[in-house]
Amino acid sequence: xxxxxxxxxxxxxxxxxxxxxxxxxxxxxxxxxxxxxxxxxxxxxxxxxxxxxxxxxxxxxxxxxxxxxxxxxxxxxxxxxxxxxxxxxxxxxxxxxxxxxxxxxx
Amino acid sequence: xxxxxxxxxxxxxxxxxxxxxxxxxxxxxxxxxxxxxxxxxxxxxxxxxxxxxxxxxxxxxxxxxxxxxxxxxxxxxxxxxxxxxxxxxxxxxxxxxxxxxxxxxxxxxxxxxxxxxxxxxxxxxxxxxxxxxxxxxxxxxxxxxxxxxxxxxxxxxxxxxxxxxxxxxxxxxxxxxxxxxxxxxxxxxxxxxxxxxxxxxxxxxxxxxxxxxxxxxxxxxxxxxxxxxxxxxxxxxxxxxxxxxxxxxxxxxxxxxxxxxxxxxxx
Numbered sequence: 421x422x423x424x425x426x427x428x429x430x431x432x433x434x435x436x437x438x439x440x441x442x443x444x445x446x447x448x449x450x451x452x453x454x455x456x457x458x459x460x461x462x463x464x465x466x467x468x469x470x471x472x473x474x475x476x477x478x479x480x481x482x483x484x485x486x487x488x489x490x491x492x493x494x495x496x497x498x499x500x501x502x503x504x505x506x507x508x509x510x511x512x513x514x515x516x517x518x519x520x521x522x523x524x525x526x
Numbered sequence: 527x528x529x530x531x532x533x534x535x536x537x538x539x540x541x542x543x544x545x546x547x548x549x550x551x552x553x554x555x556x557x558x559x560x561x562x563x564x565x566x567x568x569x570x571x572x573x574x575x576x577x578x579x580x581x582x583x584x585x586x587x588x589x590x591x592x593x594x595x596x597x598x599x600x601x602x603x604x605x606x607x608x609x610x611x612x613x614x615x616x617x618x619x620x621x622x623x624x625x626x627x628x629x630x631x632x633x634x635x636x637x638x639x640x641x642x643x644x645x646x647x648x649x650x651x652x653x654x655x656x657x658x659x660x661x662x663x664x665x666x667x668x669x670x671x672x673x674x675x676x677x678x679x680x681x682x683x684x685x686x687x688x689x690x691x692x693x694x695x696x697x698x699x700x701x702x703x704x705x706x707x708x709x710x711x712x713x714x715x716x717x718x719x720x721x722x723x724x725x726x727x728x729x730x731x732x733x734x735x736x737x738x739x740x741x742x743x744x745x746x747x748x749x750x751x752x753x754x755x756x757x758x759x760x761x762x763x764x765x766x767x768x769x770x771x772x773x774x775x776x777x778x779x780x781x782x783x784x785x786x787x788x789x790x791x792x793x
Contacts (some may be wrong), residue, residue: 443696445697445698447698452706454712455588458758461584461619462706464611466555469742473741475628481622489711503705516565
């Protein structure tokens, strides 16, 4: 599909999604990961989607990684090979220590 | 982008012009990646910005210098630019507030860009990065009350309205985008946020986002409308400049050594 036509079509889909759900705001993770080691930041879908739609989006900090945030296994991944590859980064327990946590609100 | 370090602008772009007219005091510029549109603020001129929470972690990008500075309380408010997350990724990495407004709200005209002028597609926007939501709100209110359209022809004639919800708020919660699994602490943060909203009487509804993969595919296509020729050109230019600079260093060193041998000769 043409890029401009595709964008208009999906902007209409999200318009219906928003109004159909009767929303004032939406909260979601701003990324699957917290701050990563250097040059490892992977998927940007969670932020890029709102540029595509041209919706406003705000980051709200929610604290830091805690000792109680148990690192679980790769079986927790829900999606593709790329998802699995990215999820392996969360094993770097020491390197992500004190990493800030945030959520994205629209 | 740091290629422009050797080509400084001769006049302010629209947003700093507006801020200066309002009496703002600008006291520094902060680090960005070599090419922009990268989630790590590292370049060959100023080096890598580190994360003050943990020096082994990225400060994010592209507005990573701003994120890091604000996280260590070197500033209460700064401006980032965002085309895919460049305000929000450093805000996430540094645990600060950051807002990407819709396009046409905050002036953007006149900024240096690694993109051809007038390139259509995903709109890059400027927005606040700050230590509080109050500061982000203050920034948006100040800009929107200052008739920003006088500074940038692409700004909407839209004044700050300070809207308050007239009904019980209804907030959607999305746990993942259907493509990537959030890490355990991220899942916890969203669960806790949703619970706090429910506890405070907000109507919370769980949702899944439609057509994410399709949207992502189109977005990447739109980023490459010019075949990325301009950024490739900038990088080539930067390499050429660096090469000339090293040639200059070599020739000045040769000149120095000639001079020193002359001075030796005179003694």
